[in-house]
Amino acid sequence: MGGGVTERLPEGSEPLLPTKREDGGGSGEFNGASFAGAVFNLSTTIVGAGIMALPATMKVLGLVPGLVMIVLAALLTDASIELLVRFSRVVGAPSYGAVMGDAFGWWGRRLLQVCVVVNNIGVMIVYMIIIGDVLSGTSSGGEHHYGVLEGWFGTHWWNGRFFVLLVTTLVVFTPLACLKRVDSLSYTSAISVALAVVFVIITAGIAIVKLIKGQIPMPKLFPDVPDLASVWELFTAVPVLVTAYVCHYNVHPIHNELKDPCQIKPIVHTSLVLCSTVYITTSFFGYLLFGESTLSDVLANFDSNLGIPYSSVLNDAVRVSYAVHLMLVFPMIFHALRLNLDGLLFPSSRPLSSDNRRFAVMTVLLLLVIFLSANFVPSIWDAFQFTGATAAVCIAFIFPAAITLRDPHSISKKWDKIISIFMIVLAIVSNVVAVYSDAYSMFHKKSSPSIA
Structure with missing residues (x-):
């Protein structure tokens, strides 16, 4: 078994740094990532643009079922990550791709990477x-929505969309993308999480101020289902919730850099609790505020x-904090x-972190x-509405469940297999609903697509 894993390691499945003691950036010895840094990095992976779609799910589902579904999605994500980590430890796999490769061979690893x-x-x-x-504005349906910079300074060449994104790419994205360790991003991840909290x-x-003033009506606690079409509409909220906690592709890089690898379980739990709290409060107060x-x-x-x-x-303040949050995610x-x-392009090459030219x-x-x-x-937005939703549920639920059901090392319990079957069914339903609703929106020329 050990020899088989060693043979597969060169195939592009290495962590960003092969061991937590190496320092590919040449900045001295790296003694391992801290618990707090790992929590912030994993939480930042989770809380991205999807947070903005959650209040709309409350409008569809009602507050009570909506908030319950957010908690259930977190519990299901925790179960899928636990299965992934457990099977990784059995074979000493350093990456998600290596676990898929152990269970399904070459095509399994490649499918995950794709x-x-x-x-x-x-x-x-x-x-x-x-x-x-957010920063430069957008035009849709013949109407222009002013961006923050346009509102502050008026319309100029330097606050146009192309130039603003060019500066953001050169000044923010490029320096952060050149860092070779995930742990190097722990401070920016902490700021990112803090900005999400600022939004909340x-x-x-x-919402509280308007509630005290009596300007907010009683929110809908449960969905309205007067006919069959209304029942079908409820399922359109499923893809948003199912993809809200996708972070599985960063679990292994974070795990590989930890001072104490045994901390990965409490790190995952802490991150999910933190993100669930942000999601619940955003959903509750966002829907309460706008109804x-x-x-x-x-x-x-x-x-x-x-x-x-x-x-x-x-x-x-809301729009700027959110734009900066996305920059740091x-x-x-x-x-x-x-x-x-x-891993896809250079499966037999040495680790990316040790090849500066390939890395650059x-x-x-x-x-x-x-x-x-x-x-x-x-x-391209329309294209990724289809492919993005499909790829996300595969990464989060279908692949961990498939590994568990295949069970190459006979470590799955009966409950693991029941949960895995449920994950696959949920993922398939989510995909069908996502594809149908996106296609319906496109063909009926809806004005703006959902972030989900």
């Missing part, structure tokens, strides 16, 4: 589009008068993208592709 590449490229293009929308605090504060006017991207609701003093200042997703793409070329090319796609290929 899914991570597709998912992460799509996610980062969407992040860049949102950052451009502002939203909650506005049935809640848009599929609640950030779009912060583009008008909130009906309280300093409304424009609070709107800008970007490099965490980028690390996993680069590692998995390297791949970093530059990926940033260039993402930048150009976000600026010049608007229809």
